[in-house]
Amino acid sequence: MSTDTGSTAAFTDPATLDHDALEEGTAFAPRFDDKGLVTAIAQDAGSGRVLMVAHMNAEALSLTIETGVVHYWSRSRGALWKKGETSGEVQELVSLATDCDQDVLLLKVNQTGRGAACHTGRVSCFYRELDETGALRDTGEARLFDPKAVYKA
Amino acid sequence: MSTDTGSTAAFTDPATLDHDALEEGTAFAPRFDDKGLVTAIAQDAGSGRVLMVAHMNAEALSLTIETGVVHYWSRSRGALWKKGETSGEVQELVSLATDCDQDVLLLKVNQTGRGAACHTGRVSCFYRELDETGALRDTGEARLFDPKAVYKA
Numbered sequence: 142m143s144t145d146t147g148s149t150a151a152f153t154d155p156a157t158l159d160h161d162a163l164e165e166g167t168a169f170a171p172r173f174d175d176k177g178l179v180t181a182i183a184q185d186a187g188s189g190r191v192l193m194v195a196h197m198n199a200e201a202l203s204l205t206i207e208t209g210v211v212h213y214w215s216r217s218r219g220a221l222w223k224k225g226e227t228s229g230e231v232q233e234l235v236s237l238a239t240d241c242d243q244d245v246l247l248l249k250v251n252q253t254g255r256g257a258a259c260h261t262g263r264v265s266c267f268y269r270e271l272d273e274t275g276a277l278r279d280t281g282e283a284r285l286f287d288p289k290a291v292y293k294a
Numbered sequence: 295m296s297t298d299t300g301s302t303a304a305f306t307d308p309a310t311l312d313h314d315a316l317e318e319g320t321a322f323a324p325r326f327d328d329k330g331l332v333t334a335i336a337q338d339a340g341s342g343r344v345l346m347v348a349h350m351n352a353e354a355l356s357l358t359i360e361t362g363v364v365h366y367w368s369r370s371r372g373a374l375w376k377k378g379e380t381s382g383e384v385q386e387l388v389s390l391a392t393d394c395d396q397d398v399l400l401l402k403v404n405q406t407g408r409g410a411a412c413h414t415g416r417v418s419c420f421y422r423e424l425d426e427t428g429a430l431r432d433t434g435e436a437r438l439f440d441p442k443a444v445y446k447a
Binding site: 151164165166167168169180182184188189190191193194206236237238239240241245247259260261266267268269270271275276277278279280 | 317318319320321322333335337341342343344346347359389390391392393394398400412413414419420421422423424428429430431432433
């Protein structure tokens, strides 16, 4: 699905907008950074839990909008990343919001598969909280899959 | 309050951790980027709404932990930013989580003041959603303060 899409959505160039148009207007003008990426937060549309944070380039964002299936840009692999392609943990896009200065996207998603957005097999990547001693405490979230079994070399 | 704190919390250097310790261990080792910043998401502890995304350097993070009041690093001003210092919209820290690879922080906060995290006067910075035509639609969120009155030159 991600490879047979010839076209990509055209976004407004934020440099063409004044401050008011960027922050209050109707033109979608994502402010890709100097690496061509914008930060994307995936939030579970049902529970409101923040699942993960990743990045999108223009192609990943276009494919997400066109297919309704969330695509990111993997900085570690330097490649387009259809979330769930290996694990089956596909994210269906419910809504896409931008922040005031259009450098962050907030995606509400249905997390399909086993419901684990994190590559560790947990629902959310945020499974550790800072405790009063300055150490991280595992919040005890279950693993919904075994990453060693899912991500084979 | 932000200026009379002589010490800053010491964080583990992520370069001293192996992959498993970084992702599953108890050492808090935020991975500041090449500009010394880590991405921080503020989520309302009560409603679960994502309020805003900003950045923290080590000093802002230390002050946040030590004072329980959220501090960021303002990239536009190049300065430490005690959120709400001008507007009164202070964020009280409820919990701080890190993601699997420790390059993003998720702060659950009580948004005090008028309850508006966004500099536009709205509860959340995410007040516009992409519609089916590719344009942004204002979700109709009320302004809880007038930014022109709050942020005087």
